[in-house]
Each structure stands twice: as structure tokens, then as C-alpha cells.
Amino acid sequence: MIDPKGNNLIFLLCTPRSGSSLATVMLQNHSKVFATQEMWFLMSLYDLQAAPHRPYGGAGIIKQFFNGVLPSETYEQACRAFALQVYNGLVHSSGAEMVVDKSPRYYYMLEFLDTLFPQSRRIWLVRNPLSVIASYKKVNKHVNDRFSLKEDLLNPQFNIKMTDITVGLFRYINYFSTDSPYAYRLSYENMVTNPKEEMQKLCEFLGLTYEEGLEKYGDYMDTSKAGLYYSMGVGDPFVGQHTEPHLESIHSWKEVLDKQEVEMYCRVLGAKVFHDLGYSEQLAEAEKWTGVRFDMKANMELIHSRTKQLVDATGCRWEDNYRIKADVKENAILLQADSDEIQNAIQPQVLQLQITVRALENRLEKSYANQKRVTDQLDALKNKINRIKSFIPFGNHLSQWASAYLINGGRKK
Template sequence: MIDTQGNGLVLLLCIPRSGSSLSTVMLQNHSRIFATQEMWFLMNLVDLSKADSRAYGGSSIIRQFYQAMVSEDVFEKACRSFALEIYNGFLEGSGADFIVDKSPRYYYMLEWLDRLFPQSRRIHLQRNPLSIAASFKKVDRHTGESFDLIQSLNHPKLHMKAIDLTLGLTRLNDYFAEPHPLAYELKYEQLVMKPQEEMEKLCGFLGLSYEQGMEQYGQFVHSTKADMFYSMGVGDPFLSSHQEPHQDSVNNWKNILDRQEVELYCRVLGADLFERMGYGEQLQEAERWTGVQFQAEPDQEVLERLQQQLTAATECRWQPNYRLRAPIDGVENRSSLQSSPDSQEAAKIDPTLAAMATIRQLRAALRAADQRLERGYSERERLKKQLDSVQSKLKRIKSWIPFGHQISAWASQRKIVRGGKK
């Protein structure tokens, strides 16, 4: 179970389109890990006191309540208690010791995560920034949305994907700039090239023994945990079309992005960030392709404008160059549970609790499926009304056609009479 320090909690930290769905679908196949699709609820908790407008009103009262009556310590304690109820509710009866919360954009609240669960494990998932930008464009094209990299970086209003690709990326690399016993760096490119090897190392970081075949997620597609994972309907829309990791998306950014997009994006990020992330060779390839040698420093004017947009929209204030806190002296790290006979015995659970956990998971999957069906039904009704409207207009137009023929014949006869010809 997760304790108040965060032992047993694993935070998978990255920006969207970095490969977090792929990482999670493999991790969840371990018998002692519970992982599902994106949760995001911690972001909702941290912004709870901001009280967005509601139909029933009272936003100013709620804000005043939190500011005047609820101390920061009490608010933090209450949020921690709520989060523990959610996390441990998932773990109860599952036989798992760890829960993985993979929620892109948790970079939004790194300071708060460190206060809330200081002993949680953090996995820093890295990917070539150009491939991330290409993935944004590819997925939006697939879903019918329109993502313009240049427009998003230059837009006068907040565009969260531009924040992801710039401030989010920079912030996470500042956070993980120094080695830390509770942090582990996972590279997407290595994961898809050597999935078993990377899963073995990742399990070692968590203090677990690797379980054979866990990276071959296609073999687990009919399991209860897989049902819950896919029922969420978020993450990589192409994931379910493969049975195991592949390298098709490793270096396809030149097939998706154009030279102008690559030039602008690399200029905004700066060469130093690529080097820090370990993608210096990819940057050199971009320089050869565009014919531009990029400066070491990022475009501060663009980054400052994006930061101002985010602050104005969310009221968040980040500590500049914030880094993962040093370990707390004297605090026992109980998250490293070795696969000993004792721990194996502890993993045995009451069959009744296991059945109840399965029922909860299936209910959650059913609720998600019902929501997808409801959205599909609403869309069908909307299209049906639109079709009925068009057909009604078409019928009205057709009703005028016989009368139009009569007018045309009558006009022709008048013209003949006036011309003196029959």
C-alpha cells in the first residue's frame, strides 16, 4: 500500500507524446505493479482552491474559504489523504505493491509533488524532441484535429501543446539535472530497440524481479488490467494496433515535419537542451537538413511569452530551474521491496479481496465504455439531425421544380408572341 511519504508510488514523468502509454502498458503486465492510463487527478487537486466558475455560483466564496480558513499545511494534508484513498483503492486486493501514475503534464506541479509524496519513485521518460513534435502532428492528423507547430509557438494566446514542447521539456530536464536515488531515466529509443533489457533495468530500479514476457503487451490484451487500460480511451491511439514495441517512429520526424518547422523548433529550444537530453546527433542531423547551425541558448523571448501566457491562464508560479529535492535523511525508503520468499508470501492475498478488486476494475472499464458509447450516440444524433435538415431543404428545393418548369414555359410563350413568331 502507498504510505504518506509516497513509498510504493511511481510517477512516470514526461511531456505528452513521449511514449508513456507504451511504457505503462508493459509495466502493468508485472504482477506486482498496478498501472493504468492517465489519471491527471493530482493536477485537479492542486488547482482545487482556484475554484473555476460553476453554474451554482460561489466561486469568490470558495476562493476566500481556501485563502482565509484553510492553511497550506491542512490543504496539502487533505490532498494527500484524498490521493492515498484513490491509489490504495486501486491496489486493494490486486496483489500489487506499486502503482504507476503516468500523467503527462505533471511537470505543471513538480514542487507540489515533492511536498506531497517525497519518497515516491520518479521515472523520467525522454524522447527526441523532434520526434515528439512529429507525433503531435501525426496524432492530430489521425484524429481530425489541426496541429500547426509554427502557429502554436507564435500564437498570441495560450496553446498547451506549445507549452509541452518548450517549457514542459525544459522544466523536466532541470528537475532531473542531477542524479538522484529515487529517479530513473528511461529513453524511448532504447525502450523500443531493447524492450526486455530496459524492462529488466526498470524492474531493478523498483526492487522487483523482471517477469518474462512483460514487454510483449499483445499477450496480455485480454487481462482485466489491460481491459481497464484500454477502456480509458486516452494516450497513443496507435498502441493497440501492435503486439510489442517497434521502431517505426524512432526517426520519422523528417517525414512528418517540414524544414521550417524543424528550424523554428530547434531555434526555440536551443542546442544545449538537445545535448543535455542526449540527442546531440539528432540535432546535427537537423542542422544538415535545414542548413542552419543552431545557437546554444534557447529563444528566451518566445519562452518568456509562453511562460506569461501559462501564468495568466493558470496563476501557477514555478521556481526557476527547480530540481528534484535531495533525499530526506533518516527516512526509510520502503519502496525497494526485494523479491524474497517473505515478500512473495506477502503478495498472497485473500481471494475475496481479489475478486472485489476485479469487480471494481471491470466496473470502471464498463463506465468508461458506457461514456464512449454515449458520446458516439450523441454524435450520431447530431449527424442525424444535420442530415434531416439537409434532406428537408432538398425537398423544398424539389417542390419548386415543377412550378419552375411552368414559369419557364410561360416565359417562352410570351417571348414568342412578342417576336411575332409562332
């Protein structure tokens, strides 16, 4: 059972193509765990505030409601209640006790995730960045989808895949840079090299007793949970070709990528990322192969540009360098120590003030928009008047000539 703080809820977080499908197909074999392919639905809840275009209209009205009328606390409580209904529905239908939500693009709303479920378990699946883009290239070719690092990595146009491997990676690096009792770092390379040992350690973090053979997912192919997993058709299409983890993809980047792709991506990420993630050896191989010594610093101009593109496209609200709270449990205890009586006394006043503030902010925004529209109209009229005035000298001469012509009866002087 998932409680309102997120206990028994597990988020598997990583950039796409980091091996989350493999981790999930092993985790779901545990009798107390429900895990399937990507859910993504928390992003839909988060995006309600953005009020995207709908065929029936009213985007402005809906946005006004979520951002001007509905208090943020009420909105968060409603989202939490909906999510709990979904997660616990999965628990009841599967007979499990825990739910794994494997959604790589949750880097999009880490703040929202922490607000809803501060005591959820968060697994950070880390993989060699060069292997990640190699997997992107390989899988997208297999499914006839476009992935061109050479054309798109430095292209100023928005591209979600390029955002994944730049902004998404840095968001996760920042997020997990602080120790937390609710965070666990799982290495993809360790997971495929020593799957049983890694599953044992992961179960311990989740508060589960390891069940023999979890990592041999081929033995569970005929179960209902496995049937649901494979029927969704999302994730790595090659997982089903094996029955347990293998080492083939650890070094595949050397075969899948060419020198230009390796050099471009390493220049963007910078050497420090590889060192911090534990891939110094792989970076050394890349430098030897390309003949380039990569700078420590990342191309932050590109990272900031990609971040701005995503923010502009979605309206998301991020905190700079956002990190997981160091000890959410301790903070929760301190908050609980506050008097319920004081909370009940001030809450209605606070909510009313928040509604008033949002209403005033929206009025100011509308006022500014109207002011800008009127200013643009005035500028257009002034330009039109100036164009008309430019003909006035000619108009005066024409008027004088016409008057003289009529007075003299059409005779020339």
C-alpha cells in the same frame, strides 16, 4: 500499499507524445503493478486553491477559504489523504502492490507532487524532441485534432500543446537536473531498441523482480488490466496496432516533419537541449537537412512568455528552475529527529499565525482592489466634469443673451 511518504507510488513523467503509453502498457503487465492511462486527478486537487468559476457561484468565498482560512499544511494533508485513498483503492481492487500514475502534464505541479509524496519513484521518459512533435502531428491528424507548429509555435495566444513542448520540456529538464535516489531516466529510443534490457533495469529501480515477457504486451491483451487500459481511449492510438515495441517511430520525424517545422522548433529549443538530452546526432542531421547551424541558447523570451500565459491562466505558483530534492530521504530523517514535544507545542501557534497572515493579506488585496475601483470612479467623474466645463464659455454667453432678451421684452437693442 502506498504509504504517506509515497513509497510504492510511481510517477511516469514526460512531455505528452514521448512514449508514456508504450511504457505504461508494458509496466502494467507486472503482477505487482497497477498502471493505466492518464489519471490527472492530482492537478484537480492542486487547482482547488484557484477556485475556478462554478455555476453555483461563490468563487470568491471558496478562494478565501482555501487561501485565507485553511492552513497550507492542513490542505496538503487533506490532499494527501484523498490521493492515498484513491491509490490504495486501486491497489486493493487490482491485487497489486504498486501504482503507476502516468500523467505527462504533471510538469504543471511538480512542487505539489514533491510535497505530497517525497519518496515516490519518479521515472523521466526522454525522447528526441523532434520525434515528440512528429508524434503530435501524426496523432492529432489521425484523431482530427488541431496541431499546427508553423502557426502556433510563435503565436502569442495561449496554446497548451505549444506550452507542453516548450515550458513542459524545460520544467522537466530543470526538475531532473539534480541526482536523486527517487529519480530514474528512461530513454524512449533505448526502450524500443532493447525493451527487455530496459524493463529489467527499470524493475530493479522500482524494487521489483523482472517477470519474463513484460515487454511483449500483445501476449496480455486478454487480461482485465489490459482491457481497462485500452477501454479508456487515452494516449497513443497506435500502440494497440503492435504487440511489442518496434523501431518504426525512431526516425519518423524525417518523414512527418518538413524543413520549416524542424528549423522553427530547433531555434526555439536551442542546440544545448539536444546535446544535454543525448540527441547530438539527431541535431546534426537536422542542421544538415535544414542548412542551419542552431544557436546553443534557447529562445528564453518565448519560454518566459509561454510560462506567464500558463501562470496567468491557472494561477499556479512555481519556483524558478525548480529541481527535485537531492536526497529527500536524508531530509526526512533529519526532520524526524526533531522532538515531537516541540512540534506539538509550536504547531498550533504557527497555524494560527499563518491564518492571521493570510487573512491580513486578503484584506490588503481587497483594500487595494476597492481603492483602485474608487480611483477609477473618481477619474471617470473628473473626466465628466471637465467635459461639462468645456461647454461653460458657451453657456455663459447663452445665459447673458437670454437675460437681455427677457429684460427688453423680446425687443432687439
